[in-house]
Amino acid sequence: MSHSQPPRPPVKRKRGIILSTRGWQRLQAAEQRSVTQDNFGKSYTLQDLSERTALSPNTLARVRSRKVAVDQQTLENYFRAFDLLLTPDDYTDSETATLSNRQHILLSGQLPVDSPFYVYRPPIENICYESLLKPGALVRIRAPRQMGKTSLTARTLTQLREQQQFLTTITSLQLADASVFQDLKRFLQWFCAIVTQNLGLPNQLDRYWDDLFGNSYNCTNYFESYVLAEINAPIVLALDEVDAVFDHPEIATDFFGMLRAWYEKSRYGDAKSELWQKLRLVLVHSTEVYVPLNLNQSPFNAGLAIELPTLTLENVIDLAQRYGIEQAEETAAALLNLTGGNPYLVQVGLHHLSTQVVSLNELLESAATSDGVYANHLRNLLWDLQKYPELMSAFKRIVLADSAVELEPILAFKLQSKGLVKIKDPMIQPSCQLYRTYFQQALTTT
Structure with a gap:
């Protein structure tokens, strides 16, 4: 059987x-x-x-x-x-x-190079990389704070190091003490020293700096006779937060004029051009240039200009899916309406939603309050504004107006650099609904 x-x-x-x-x-x-x-x-x-x-x-x-x-x-x-x-x-x-x-979730500053939450905005990444492969390249990256400029720069530099064996260094000019900006000589010597240190070379300022010559000449000679001569590989020199120099016009004119001269040196076709072609410059800044620079001596109208856009709905949906948000499309649309596509604000919102600290409705209802997920960020923005009464007064005018307003260009650029406004020449309005709501309340009680 x-x-x-x-x-x-x-x-x-x-x-x-x-x-x-x-x-x-x-x-x-x-x-x-x-x-x-x-x-x-x-x-x-x-x-x-x-x-x-x-x-x-x-x-x-x-x-x-x-x-x-x-x-x-x-x-x-x-x-x-x-x-x-x-x-x-x-x-x-x-x-x-x-x-x-x-x-890997950081809610402020640069995202780690290997972060799974970096948002690609093609073709920007590829254009930056391809441009810096060219001898003597100059790339300018501009966007308000917390839009991803430093993260983009770091990723590009990492790719160049790993795939092309370039030497790379990124220096934030905000690291310079106030004393460094006292005069041009002190600033340029600091600049030489910090770049040399970042490239792993000993400081040789005493050998190459001669006060008989001008400061810009000395700095240029230091790079030409020492840094570029000492290193055989191409060097990418990225300068972050170059806005820090804008407030010192007596330094800015000579410093930026010198950088433009370096860019031109790689194009002269003389004996030194090949040396200068090894240097590729990246200038990262948050605002329009508001210091008077001669058009022929400014690096800000040469090379490749990159402006980082805000995130699109598709970007935010993709990011929401990476965070494991179930109703990704509904969440993305709501966050985009609240934040205007600011990458930092979107990341903060998605992080808190993904950890189930708040629901979407709770986040939206409390966003502009002292109990919301953006409370610390908003308070920091307010404290920063309070240091500059003229800026605070101008922004108060903007958030209380029923429509976009006109503003003195320098004030507009400074507010834009903080990410607070968007400019459609010549009209200015808050960059997102979150900032309009919060500052309408905060600035009418101060």
């Missing part, structure tokens, strides 16, 4: 891995290359990716959030769609990944 065996349950694919930082970086880089080459620079939607990978939009959202574990076959399919081979370094177990992701 034979006994039939009960049917075996279907074998379930084992779930339990999440993209590692390395895997996420590789996948993002491959997607961005494809966006540039195959999609006219337009970011892929989840539906686009679904058609390309044969994975459902929900599965793709789980993969991209890096919070919900999936099976290995899913990751292999995703990678294969972009001509990548999945390796063991591209994924990790879910517990390790969750802890790692939380450690």
Whole structure:
């Protein structure tokens, strides 16, 4: 008598891995290359990716959030769609990944280079990278504070170091003490010393600085005869927060004129041009240049200009999915309306929603209050404004007006650099609803 065996349950694919930082970086880089080459620079939607990978939009959202574990076959399919081979370094177990992701969420300042929450804004990243490959390049990156300028710069420099063996250094001019801005000689010597230190070279100012010559000549000679002569590889010198020099016009005129001269030196075609072609400059600033500079002596009308835009609805939806927000489209639309697409404000909101500290309705209702998730940020902005009565008075006028207003250009530029206003020449209005609501209340009680 034979006994039939009960049917075996279907074998379930084992779930339990999440993209590692390395895997996420590789996948993002491959997607961005494809966006540039195959999609006219337009970011892929989840539906686009679904058609390309044969994975459902929900599965793709789980993969991209890096919070919900999936099976290995899913990751292999995703990678294969972009001509990548999945390796063991591209994924990790879910517990390790969750802890790692939380450690990569920073709610102020530059995002870590390997952060899964960096938002690509093609074709900007590729243009920056490609431009700096060119000898003697000059790239200018401008956007208000907390728009992602330093994060973009750091990612570009990392790519140049790793893929091209360039030497790179990024120096924030806000690190200079007030005493450094006392006179041009002190400032340029500080500049030489800090760059030399960042490049790992000993300070040789005593050897190359001769007071018989002008300060700009001495600084130029220091780079030409020492720094560029000593280093064989191309050097990318990124200067962050160059706005710090704008308030010192007696220094700004000579310093920026010198940088423009360096840019021109690589184009002279003389014996020293090849030396200067090794140097590539990146100038990062938050506002329009409001110091008087001769057009032929300004670096701000030469080279490549990059202006970082605010986030689009598609950007915010993508970011919400990475944070694991279930109603990503509804959440993205609400946050975009509140923040105007400011990357920092969007990140703060999504972080708190993803940790379930607040619901979307609670976040929106309390956003401009002392109990909301933006309370510390808003208070810091108010304290900063209070240091500059003229700026505070001008911004009060803007937030209380029923429509956009005109303002003296320098005041407008300074408010724009703080991210508080947007300018549609010559009219100015608050950059987002959050700032309008909060400062309407705060500035009528001060």
